[in-house]
C-alpha cells in the first residue's frame with residue numbers, strides 16, 4: 001500500500017481544523033466507491049458492492065498548518081439517480097469527477113458532470129478530474145494528454161489514479177486539500193458532521209453582516 | 214462518430230457482453246482478480262455467504278436456536294407446503310412465516326407466496342422471448358453487467374465471475390429490461406434478482422421479479438421508475454412516523470443533516486438487504502413476501518426504535534451513517550426473533566395511530582403501458598446518451614427532497630413555534646428580520662435549489678443570479694416542491710447545509726472573491742419571525758395529468774411579496790410575477 005497522507009495529528013487540538021464537503025461524481029462502475037474506500041480505509045475490494053443512493057464517509061488529512069476533514073459523499077452513477085446528485089453537490093467545496101481510462105464514454109460523461117458543476121455548484125468549488133483504473137494501461141482508450149488538456153482548459157486538478165494499486169489516490173485528495181481555502185477562523189471540528197467549509201466554534205457570534213455584500 | 218457508427222458501437226458492446234455470459238467460465242477472459250480466492254469451506258455460512266474470517270467453530274446462540282427450531286418445524290412446513298391452498302394453511306401460514314421459514318423450504322414457499330407457478334404456466338415462452346428481445350434491443354446491458362459483476366460476490370454462488378447463478382442474474386435482468394420497458398433496469402434490482410436466484414431457478418426468478426415490481430402487493434415499480442415517486446411517498450410517511458413516535462431522535466437526525474433518504478432509500482429499494490445481517494435479512498424477506506410493502510414502514514420504524522438509545526448518543530452525520538450503513542449489517546445487536554416480534558408490535562402500534570400504511574400507490578407509480586409491451590428504444594437511449602434535462606418526474610423528486618430538508622431545518626429552528634411538521638399543503642415562511650437586513654442574504658438558501666430547476670430549461674430562466682439571490686419571491690417559488698409553496702428566507706444557520714438547499718454558490722458569489730473567507734453573519738441567531746400561510750395550490754397550472762405533484766414550471770405562476778417595515782432592512786424583492794392562486798398577491802408584513 002502506498003504511503004497515506006492521512007495520519008491523524010498526534011494531538012488533535014493543535015492547528016486549524018477545516019472541514020470540507022467533497023462529492024464524488026461519475027459514470028457507474030468507474031471506481032468512485034473504490035477510490036473512497038482506498039482513501040478512507042486503505043483497502044480495495046474487487047467486488048465492491050454497487051452504491052444504491054449514496055454513501056457517506058469521512059477522512060482527515062494533515063497539511064502543514066491545518067488538519068482537513070473531508071466529508072465525502074459517494075454517489076450512485078446510474079442516470080436515474082442523477083436527480084439526487086444536486087442534493088449532494090450543493091454546498092460542496094470540492095468534487096472529484098471520476099472516469100475510467102479504459103472507457104471513452106465515461107470520459108464524456110465526466111465532462112458533462114464538470115459542466116453541471118460549473119453551472120450549478122458553488123462557483124468556488126474545487127474540481128478534480130480522476131482518470132481511474134490507471135493500472136489497466138493495456139486497455140487504455142482515454143489518453144492522458146487528452147484528459148490533461150481538458151482539465152487545464154477548465155481549471156481542474158487532474159490525476160490518473162488507481163484504487164487498486166493506490167496510485168495517486170491520497171495524492172488527489174491531498175492536492176484538493178491544498179487548493180481549498182483555509183484562511184477562515186477555525187474552531188472545534190467534528191461536532192456536527194455537516195458539510196461546510198469550516199467549523200466555527202460554538203457560540204461564536206458573527207460581528208458584522210458581511211456575508212452577502 | 215456519426216449516428217450509424219454510434220449505433221453499431223452500442224450494438225457491438227451489447228453483443229460482446231452477452232457473449233461473455235453465454236460462454237460462461239469456459240474460455241471467458243477473466244481477470245485473475247475477478248475470482249477472489251477464498252478459504253471457502255471454513256468461511257461459508259449456512260446461507261452460502263462467505264466471510265472474511267473463518268467462522269467460529271461453535272455456533273452462536275442465535276444460530277443454535279435457529280437450527281434447532283427449524284428442525285422442529287420441518288415436518289409442519291412439509292405438510293403445509295403440500296396443502297398450500299387450504300384454509301388451514303392460510304390460517305397457520307401467517308403465524309409460521311413470522312416465526313421464520315426454514316431455509317430448506319424458503320425457495321418453495323417464496324415461489325408460492327409470489328404466485329410464480331401460475332404466472333409461469335400462463336406465460337409459456339415469454340421469458341425466452343424477452344431474453345431474445347434483450348439480445349437485440351436492450352439498452353441496459355452495460356449497467357446490468359457492471360452490477361451483476363458486483364452483486365453478492367461474497368456468496369458462494371456468485372463468487373466466481375460468470376458462474377451459473379451470475380449468468381442467470383444477468384439474463385433475468387436483461388430479459389426484464391425488455392418486459393418492463395418503463396423501468397428497464399435500475400440499480401438495486403440486481404439485489405432483488407440476486408436474492409431470488411438463491412432460492413429459485415432462472416425463469417422463476419424472472420417472474421418473481423416481475424411480481425415484486427408490478428403486483429400491487431409489492432409495487433416496487435414505483436420505487437424504480439424514473440423520479441422514484443414511491444420513494445417520496447414512503448419517506449414522507451417514515452418521517453411522519455418518526456415525528457410522531459421518535460421526535461427526539463428525528464430532531465437529532467435532522468439537526469445533523471441525516472435526511473431519511475440517506476438510509477431509507479436503500480432500505481426500501483432492496484428491502485433491507487445489505488443493511489441487515491443475512492439471517493435477519495431473510496426473515497425480513499419472509500414477511501415482506503407474505504404481507505407486501507406494508508411491512509416496510511414498520512420495519513424501518515422498528516430499526517430506529519430498537520436502536521434509539523445508541524443513536525441518541527450520536528451527534529454527527531458521520532456516526533449515524535456509519536451505524537446505519539455498516540454497523541447494523543455486521544451486528545444488529547438483537548436476535549432475529551426479537552426483531553421480528555418487535556416489527557409485529559410496531560405494526561400494531563402504527564395501526565392504532567392510523568399510520569400503518571402510506572396509502573395506495575399514486576397513479577404515476579404504476580406502469581402506464583401494459584407490461585410486456587415492446588417499444589423500440591429511441592436513438593438516444595440506444596447509444597446511451599444522457600438527457601440534458603431532468604425529466605419532470607425527476608424534478609419533482611429533487612424538489613421534494615429540498616423541501617423535506619427545509620422542513621426539517623425549519624422544524625428544528627422553529628420548534629418552539631410549531632409542534633407538528635409542516636404538511637405539504639402548508640406554506641411556511643420563516644424569515645429572520647435581522648438577517649434580511651443585515652446581510653441582504655434573502656433567499657440565498659433556497660436559491661441554490663432553484664438554480665438548476667430554472668436553468669435546466671435553458672433559456673427558460675428569467676432570473677439573473679443577482680436578482681434572484683435577493684428575491685424572496687423566487688425563493689418561495691423555487692422551493693415549491695409539490696403542493697406547497699414553502700418559503701424559507703433564511704436559515705438560522707447559514708453554514709449548515711450538507712443536504713439542504715443552501716447554496717454556497719450564492720453565498721460565495723455574492724460576497725465576491727471573499728466568499729470563502731468571510732465568516733457568516735448571523736450564523737447562529739434564532740429566527741424570531743416565522744410565518745406560516747396556507748396556500749391552496751390545488752388545480753393550479755402546476756398540475757399535469759397523472760402527476761399530482763407537478764411543479765410550476767416557470768416563475769410566472771407564482772409571486773410573493775414580503776415587506777420588512779424597517780426601511781434599512783427592507784430586502785430588495787425583484788422578479789415579482791403573477792401569482793396563480795385565488796388571491797392575486799400575498800403581502801406579508803413582517804414586523
Ligand SMILES: Nc1nc2c(ncn2[C@@H]2O[C@H](COP(=O)(O)OP(=O)(O)O)[C@@H](O)[C@H]2O)c(=O)[nH]1
Pocket residue numbers: 026027028029030031032033034035045046047048049050051077132133134135136161162163164165362363
Ligand atoms: N483494475 C481496477 N479496477 C477497479 C479500480 N477501481 C475500481 N475498480 C473495479 O471497478 C468496479 C467498479 O468499482 P466501484 O468502486 O464499485 O465503481 P463506482 O460505481 O464508480 O462506485 C469494481 O469491480 C472495482 O473492483 C481500479 O483502480 N483498477
Ligand SMILES: [Mg+2]
Pocket residue numbers: 032033034049050051074075076077
Ligand atoms: Mg459506487
